[in-house]
Amino acid sequence: MIYKLIKNLLDGTVSVVQRLSDDACIPYDPANTDYQNFKAQINDETAQLEDADGNLMTPEEAKAYVATLP
Amino acid sequence: MTTIVNGTTGITFSDSSVQNTAAIGYRNRVINGAQIVDQRVSATTAVTVNSVTKAYATDRFCGTGIGSAGVFTLGQVTTAPSNFINSLKATVTTADSSLAATDLYRVMHLIEGLNCADLGWGTAAAKTVTLSFYVYSNLTGTFGGSLINSATNRSYPFTYTISAANTWERKTITIPGDTSGTWLTTNGIGISINWGLGVGSTYSGTANAWAGAEYYSATGATNVMATLSNTFYLTGVQLEVGTTASSFDFRSFPQELAMCQRYYEKTYNQSVAPGTAADLGAFFTVRIDSVGGGGTAYKVTKRATPTVTFYSPSTGTSGQARNYSTSADTAASAQSIGEGAFYVLAASASNGQGLGVQYVVSIEL
Numbered sequence: 001m002i003y004k005l006i007k008n009l010l011d012g013t014v015s016v017v018q019r020l021s022d023d024a025c026i027p028y029d030p031a032n033t034d035y036q037n038f039k040a041q042i043n044d045e046t047a048q049l050e051d052a053d054g055n056l057m058t059p060e061e062a063k064a065y066v067a068t069l070p
Numbered sequence: 071m072t073t074i075v076n077g078t079t080g081i082t083f084s085d086s087s088v089q090n091t092a093a094i095g096y097r098n099r100v101i102n103g104a105q106i107v108d109q110r111v112s113a114t115t116a117v118t119v120n121s122v123t124k125a126y127a128t129d130r131f132c133g134t135g136i137g138s139a140g141v142f143t144l145g146q147v148t149t150a151p152s153n154f155i156n157s158l159k160a161t162v163t164t165a166d167s168s169l170a171a172t173d174l175y176r177v178m179h180l181i182e183g184l185n186c187a188d189l190g191w192g193t194a195a196a197k198t199v200t201l202s203f204y205v206y207s208n209l210t211g212t213f214g215g216s217l218i219n220s221a222t223n224r225s226y227p228f229t230y231t232i233s234a235a236n237t238w239e240r241k242t243i244t245i246p247g248d249t250s251g252t253w254l255t256t257n258g259i260g261i262s263i264n265w266g267l268g269v270g271s272t273y274s275g276t277a278n279a280w281a282g283a284e285y286y287s288a289t290g291a292t293n294v295m296a297t298l299s300n301t302f303y304l305t306g307v308q309l310e311v312g313t314t315a316s317s318f319d320f321r322s323f324p325q326e327l328a329m330c331q332r333y334y335e336k337t338y339n340q341s342v343a344p345g346t347a348a349d350l351g352a353f354f355t356v357r358i359d360s361v362g363g364g365g366t367a368y369k370v371t372k373r374a375t376p377t378v379t380f381y382s383p384s385t386g387t388s389g390q391a392r393n394y395s396t397s398a399d400t401a402a403s404a405q406s407i408g409e410g411a412f413y414v415l416a417a418s419a420s421n422g423q424g425l426g427v428q429y430v431v432s433i434e435l
Contacts, residue, residue: 008405009415018403023389024379025404031257031374032433 001047003038004054014052030070042066085317098319099181100263101329102130103203103307105156108146109336111343116145116161124178126434128158129330131304133267135175140166140268140295142175150305151204151238153318157305166268166295175268175295176215176286177304180435182332182373183220183260189247189311191219191261196247201263202315204306205230206238207294214266214274214291217245218284220259224251227288229277240306242315248280257373259435263309267302268295331370336430344379344430347386354394354426355414363391363402363414363425371410376433378404378412383426391416395423402427 006016006025016025017038026034041047042062049062057065074082105128110117112127119125119133120141126132127144135141141164150157160177189197201217210232218225226248230241254260266274266287275285294300306318321329327340336344337351355364368376382390382399391402391414400419404412416425 006403006405006415009417010406010413016403016405016407018389022379023403024377025407026377027375027407029375032377033435034377034432 001041002050003042003047004050005052007052017049028069039066039069080314083317096185097310097316098308098321099186099261100130100179100307100309102128102326103305104154104318104320104326105131105146105158105305106323107327107330108156109330109334109340111341112144113146114343116143116159118143118163119175122174124434126334128156129334131158131177131179132434133160133175133177136173139170139173140164140175142267142295144177147303149206149303151206151240154204154305157204157206157303160267160294160302160304162267162295162298162300165298165300167293167297169268169270169293169295171270171272173268173270174273174286175266177265177267177302179263179307180259181261181263181309182435183254183256183258184373186253186260187255189253191248191253192251194249196249197311198244198246198313199309199311200313200315201228201243201245202240202306202308202310202318203304204238204240205232206236206303207232208235208301209292209294210235211292212288212290213294214269214277214287216264216266216275216286216288218262218264218286219248219251220254220262221252222284223282224248224253224280225275225283225285226280227275227277227285229288229291240315244313246280250280251282261309263307265302265304266291268293328370331368332373333434334430334432335369337428344428345381345386345388347382347384348428349383349426352383352392352426352428353414354424357416357419357421357423357425359421363416363419365406365411365413367411368431372431372433373409373435374433375407375409376431378407379430379432380404380414381428381430383428391419391425391427393419393423393425395420400425404429
């Protein structure tokens with residue numbers, strides 16, 4: 001499973017991650033089960049994360065990023 | 071028969087239904103209990119349940135299985151008892167005749183905490199409820215299920231008996247309110263209702279008693295997964311306050327659909343499965359300066375911020391919008407997603423170009 005960060009062109013922030021297996025856009029809402037799964041999969045290294053430019057992050061970088069999320 | 075008013079049993083109507091509480095309003099806490107709303111179009115392509123991930127078929131009803139051994143499918147069918155037009159059918163496509171302790175095959179319905187907060191579960195004021203449903207199977211015997219909380223540490227296993235094969239039977243289970251544990255009264259999972267199709271010993275407990283454990287069925291229940299092509303049909307599901315099952319609370323289709331859309335909606339026509347190449351109902355917009363596309367509002371406000379998936383109206387390809395100015399698909403994603411709206415980001419399109427997307431918005435429990 002691979003996820004990609006999507007930058008919001010309105011303000012340049014990232015508040016959505018795209019699950020590339022089905023292209024679902026997942027918002028950063030702790031009540032969203034897809035978001036819960038995204039964080040869990042990054043933390044247990046069963047998924048990878050690309051930055052907004054498409055560069056694959058290391059597991060450590062991905063976990064550090066996820067740690068900053070709500 | 072005449073209508074009877076009795077101070078103890080309540081009102082018995084001429085059709086033999088009984089109402090023992092003032093049940094004006096939201097009597098049935100189950101959404102789509104009659105299985106009439108099927109936005110994923112499981113009637114055409116049944117959903118395969120082969121993992122622990124919830125697989126939704128008819129709206130608000132899903133199944134979970136395990137990653138190996140048994141597999142079943144779920145889909146809307148027109149086999150139904152009198153006065154109903156649909157049911158949810160589970161069919162075993164790969165049998166699991168020897169359940170491991172942790173095997174868990176089930177059909178489930180999740181009630182949002184906001185829709186059962188008045189039950190007072192987890193408090194001394196917990197109300198008794200009655201679960202009723204119609205069931206039909208090629209099997210007979212004792213079957214099981216449970217009610218369980220969000221934390222999966224308070225559960226009430228129950229049993230019911232199917233007396234005749236391939237015959238609709240209505241089952242009624244009265245459950246005393248749980249005065250212990252934590253039951254969410256928020257937009258999270260309030261009550262999970264489970265019908266066991268094959269539940270191992272780890273997740274099976276003593277029937278008709280609250281337990282501080284994760285039980286999804288009762289000990290000794292029939293293993294529906296035991297044999298290939300076994301079937302299990304379900305409809306007319308109702309959970310209501312009180313000790314008696316009243317007649318099924320039929321809601322109008324638009325009312326039921328709107329209630330389902332709090333958790334899942336699509337732009338496609340109701341009979342068209344997401345991922346189909348179809349223009350009808352698609353959202354059309356124009357690329358505007360630096361943003362990429364216009365905003366759109368949902369038909370119904372969601373219980374929380376939902377996941378959004380786009381499909382090209384022309385090809386059905388996910389993650390794509392159709393650029394009608396170039397007659398080609400272009401990558402698109404949803405941005406500024408809220409509980410009521412989002413906007414379309416199509417970064418590669420040029421200003422003034424026309425874009426179209428079909429989309430699915432999902433925030434299931």
